[in-house]
Amino acid sequence: MTTKFTPDHEYIRVEGSTGIVGITPYAQEALGDIVFVELPAVGKVLKKGDEAAVVESVKAASEIYAPVSGTVTEVNEELTGNPGLINADPEATGWIYKIAIADAGEIDHLLDSDAYAELTL
Amino acid sequence: MAEAPTEDLKTTALHAQHVAASGRMVPFGGYSLPVQYPSGIMAEHKWTREHAGLFDVSHMGPSFLLLTNPSGDAEADHAAVAAVIEPLICGDIAVLKPGQIRYTLLLNETGGAIDDLMVGRSPLFGGALYIVVNAGTKDGDFARIEDAAGDKAKLTRADAEQSLLALQGPEAVAVMATLAPGAEELGFMQYAPFDFAGQKIIVARSGYTGEDGFEILVPNENAAKLWDALLSDERVKPIGLGARDSLRLEAGLPLYGHDLDETISPIEADLGFAVSKRRRDSADFPGAARILAEREGKLSRQRVGLIVEGAPAREGAEILDASGTAIGVVTSGGFAPSLGKAIALGFVPPAHAEIGSKLQVSVRGRSQPAEVVPTPFVPHRYFRKPKAS
Structure with a gap:
């Protein structure tokens, strides 16, 4: 199991051919209180960089992009009633969606945790 | 999520306070101001509704308009200074009692809002008005008022040397009374001078949250002292611009440049109450023809x-x-x-x-x-x- 990051502050935790996508603790901190999450439709086909979801804070809406290409297999329905999970626990119960990774090679081009940590210093 | 660069931003006299409190500083109206503190917009918003929130609103434009040659007759002098400002706005200023404040609008010739503002009649002197305008429009507003004043009255800006603080929420009055005894006697939209740390401050019972509260004009050299003194009361927390916006939105209060602009009239903006009866009857304000027709339903x-x-x-x-x-x-x-x-x-x-x-x-x-x-x-x-x- 490995977790990779984008410069836009999404993470993807790779479990076999599936990736679990959310936003990093740094991102949730910067966004502030999340009040609404627009989830992708299960079955939606995404290309790397496509807008996959939207998280809304009190002040603004922020797009969440697909870190890799693939098909959405599951979304975190808990966020509909409790969007604050993203603030409270972004890397575990605050995950946003799962994606069937189309091209494992794309994972290699993402940032590892050290490179991401450097970005957010 | 990129943050705008901090180019040539002005800072307020409370900048060090915001930074020390880990305020997240953002550019707003040409100033660097905190959008939130670490507790976040939601918590700050709720704190203000339940207790008392303290805001730095020093980006706004406080000023004084004083009659150049007052007669000494307070009523006549008030009528004279009201006559200077009234041609620019739709509010009845002549009718104000000493210490009373009115919300009004600066209008263009087609009845569109150049700004919304507060105009108060001095509680102490005849022929003196306290005027507070918005940050983004202040230079234009002040030029317009000066132009109308000619040699009859002099406009003195107070935005560079003085700071403006707002203390808002149900517990604001109890806190204010400890620092400015007597402030609790002010009615809504009334103001008076008080002494703080050896200098005059102006305390107005007004605000932009829908809650009871105060807006306080304090000389810059005492602004941090007043800010710290208010925050030393456990009922008070500092509140950023983010919660200021969500509070005013819940209160249904317009934000200039968004819900009001030079094309929007007071009637369109549901601010008909700000078009005073005496002014309607005499139809003597900018854009009166449009605004009166809109009141009759031509909207x-x-x-x-x-x-x-x-x-x-x-x-x-x-x-x-x-x-x-x-x-x-x-x-x-x-x-x-x-x-x-x-x-x-x-x-x-x-x-x-x-x-x-x-x-x-x-x-x-x-x-x-x-x-x-x-x-x-x-x-x-x-x-x-x-x-x-």
């Missing part, structure tokens, strides 16, 4: 409050009728922390403005239900003195 759009189902509809979102035809636009929108749902202000034709009208808003290309509701969304809790019997 093409009007400001409404919307409760939005689902994602917040932000400024610029289209408003649609039930059949999906575009009829208007959202001018302010967001999440209402006190209500736990999305709310918006926007403009629609009168046929769709009735309370209960079922409309839609377009968010990211999808239509969501929205219903016209009365504003304020959260009831105002201004302090009203019991009427003397």
Whole structure:
């Protein structure tokens, strides 16, 4: 199991051919209180960089992009009633969606945790 | 999520306080100001509704307009200075009692709002007005007022040497009374001078949150001392611009440059109360023909409050009728922390403005239900003195 990051502050935790996508603790901190999450439709086909979801804070809406290409297999329905999970626990119960990774090679081009940590210093 | 660069921003006298409190500084109206502190917008918003929130609003434009040659007769001098400002605005200033403040609008010749502002009659001197305008419009406003004043009156800006603080919330009055004894006697929209640390401060019972509270003008050299003194009371927490915006939105109060601009009249903006009766009767304010016709029903759009189902509809979102035809636009929108749902202000034709009208808003290309509701969304809790019997 490995977790990779984008410069836009999404993470993807790779479990076999599936990736679990959310936003990093740094991102949730910067966004502030999340009040609404627009989830992708299960079955939606995404290309790397496509807008996959939207998280809304009190002040603004922020797009969440697909870190890799693939098909959405599951979304975190808990966020509909409790969007604050993203603030409270972004890397575990605050995950946003799962994606069937189309091209494992794309994972290699993402940032590892050290490179991401450097970005957010 | 990129933050705007901090180019040539002015700082307020409280900058060190904001930084020490880990305020997240952002550019706003040419100033570097905190959008939030670490507790976050939601917590700051709720704290203000339940206790007392302290805001740095030093970016705004406080000023004084003083008659050049007062006669010494306070009533005559007030009438004279009121006559200087009234041709620019739609409010009755002549009628103000000493220490009374009025919300009014600076209008252009077509009745559009150049700004919304507060005008107060000095509680001490005849022929003196206290005027507070918005940050983004202050240079233009002040030039306009100076132009109208000519040699009859002199406008003195107080925005560089003085700071403006706002203390808002149900516990604001108890806190204010400890620092400025007697401030609790002020009625809503009244102001008076008080002594603080050996200098005069001006305390007004007014604000922009819908709560009881005060706006305080303090010389820069004492601003940090007053800020710290207010915060030393455990009922008070510092509040950033983010919660200031969500609080005013819940209170249904317009934000200039968004819900008001030079094309929007006071009637369209649902600010008819600010067009004073005496001024209507004499039709002697800029854009009177349009504004009076609009009052009689010749209105093409009007400001409404919307409760939005689902994602917040932000400024610029289209408003649609039930059949999906575009009829208007959202001018302010967001999440209402006190209500736990999305709310918006926007403009629609009168046929769709009735309370209960079922409309839609377009968010990211999808239509969501929205219903016209009365504003304020959260009831105002201004302090009203019991009427003397």
